[in-house]
Amino acid sequence: MSRLTQPHPYPGKLFVVEGIDGSGKSTQLDLLHRWLVAEGYNVFFTEWNSSPLVKQTNKKGKKKNLLTPTTFSILHATDFADRLANMIVPPLQAGMIVLADRYVYTAFARDVVRGVHPNWVRNLYSFAVRPDIAFYFKVPIDVSIKRVTIGRAGLKFYEAGMDLGLSDDPVTSFRLFQSQVIEEYERLTEEFGLTVIDGSGPINEQQERLRDVVCNALTDYASHHPPMTIPELHRDAAAEITSSVTS
Ligand code: ADP
Secondary structure (H helix, E strand, C coil): CCHHHCECCCCCEEEEEECCCCCCHHHHHHHHHHHHHHCCCCEEEEECCCCHHHHHHHHHHHHCCCCCHHHHHHHHHHHHHHHHHHHHHHHHHCCCEEEEECCHHHHHHHHHHCCCCHHHHHHHCCCCCECCEEEEEECCHHHHHHHHHCCCCCCCCCCCCHHHCCCCCHHHHHHHHHHHHHHHHHHHHHHHCCEEEECCCCHHHHHHHHHHHHHHHCHHHHHHCCCCCCCHHHHHHHHHHHHHHHC
16 A cells, blocks of 8 residues: 555654645745744755756756656656655654655656656655645646746746647747646645645745644644754744744
């Protein structure tokens, strides 16, 4: 049975964010990260596709567009397996809070749109531990397009799904590809009980909702792992962060 269907056995907590490019998930996770640290928690951050193990191979394959959807999927799973073993499970065992920018649901959404069978990719990642909370930042495609095209030189080849040959125009390709990814995320929300956040709302409102959900998830944890006493300096920083996102 997949470990993704049962709570993980570790004393730490795992919170992950998911959503299409431009949904605002990194912005929210970064604010949550800084707030948790300022509150005195021990936090570890990790992000999708960042393991040094497959970075070069991935880069080369992408550059020459050599990757089939299956090899692409296997490379991402290798990256994930490496990070799970070295960066996710050890801090969870040590009772830390782990924050992940994208998790297995990214593969379940993107790889399936690229033509990989849903059961195959779920099986590939069946060793993954279930997060305590998986947030899904839901945004209309136009909101995301606006955000990723403003202040950027251009869309990246793979984020626009250009490898799929849907359109020669990157923005059109992005719209077609990411709209299908949204459809997959909708299915995943049902299947895995993702916590939906309205990603089109103001940054401070989203952050308040995130903190509410996280605080709830930490009720039991906090009594076992009281936050470290924080010096006055950090307490000021905590107050500043809080007021910057709630005012
Ligand atoms: P993602 O990680 O989902 O790709 P980011 O957090 O990087 O998205 O945000 C993409 C862009 O949108 C950034 O320029 C960010 O400042 C902006 N952004 C994020 N959240 C909001 C929001 N709620 N309202 C307006 N702009 C936002």
